Amino acid sequence: MTDDGGGVDAVWAGTDQRILADSAEYSGDDRRLFLIGHVHYKESRVKLDADRMTYWTSDERLLAEGNVVGVTKTGTHFTGPNADYLRPAAGVRTRSMLTADGRPNTWLSALDAGADTTAVNSAKDSTNIVADRIISDNDSLIYVKGSVVIDRPDIGATADSAFLDNGREFSRLTGSPKIVGRGERHFTLAGA
DSSP: OEEETTEEEEEOTTSSOEEEESEEEEETTTTEEEEEEEEEEEOSSEEEEEEEEEEETTTTEEEEEEEEEEEETTSOEEEEEEEEEEOOBTTTBSSOEEEEESSOEEEEOTTTTTOOTTSTTGGGOOEEEEOSEEEEETTTEEEEEEEEEEEOSSEEEEEEEEEEETTTTEEEEESSOEEEEOSSSOEEEEOO
């Protein structure tokens, strides 16, 4: 790690991780790195920007706080007040997990939303999800809770909670679910 004139540029040997920040402090007892001011985290699967971050190197856990913006390698992006990212690492965990609270706003890329990426208008086939809490498990399973709003070009949905499985192109809405079709054939489907 280098510290030039108050700026931090940290690269982890043997990984694709890089962190830039205005300043940093490392606590060796609990292997925790505190990053403050214009923090940028980058690895091959995700990029995170925030006002401040805490990185527990032994747990491969990154807590981003304040004006968080994230982008995955597939183009899915989100904004919110915080994000807790557990990165996959040998001997720690095999899958990534990202949890965001405080009503984050997530836009699934056309690829993650299940679009036919060979189609001409596939870039327009994205999904916007807003909820009190969003949990992304390995970028393919998404759990959302609290006043859920899901918008696609052809469908709008609301519920108390929802589960989306991008691999199987399956969704489950619970707690006063409602789906409104906006395509060529309009419809409304509501449940208890």
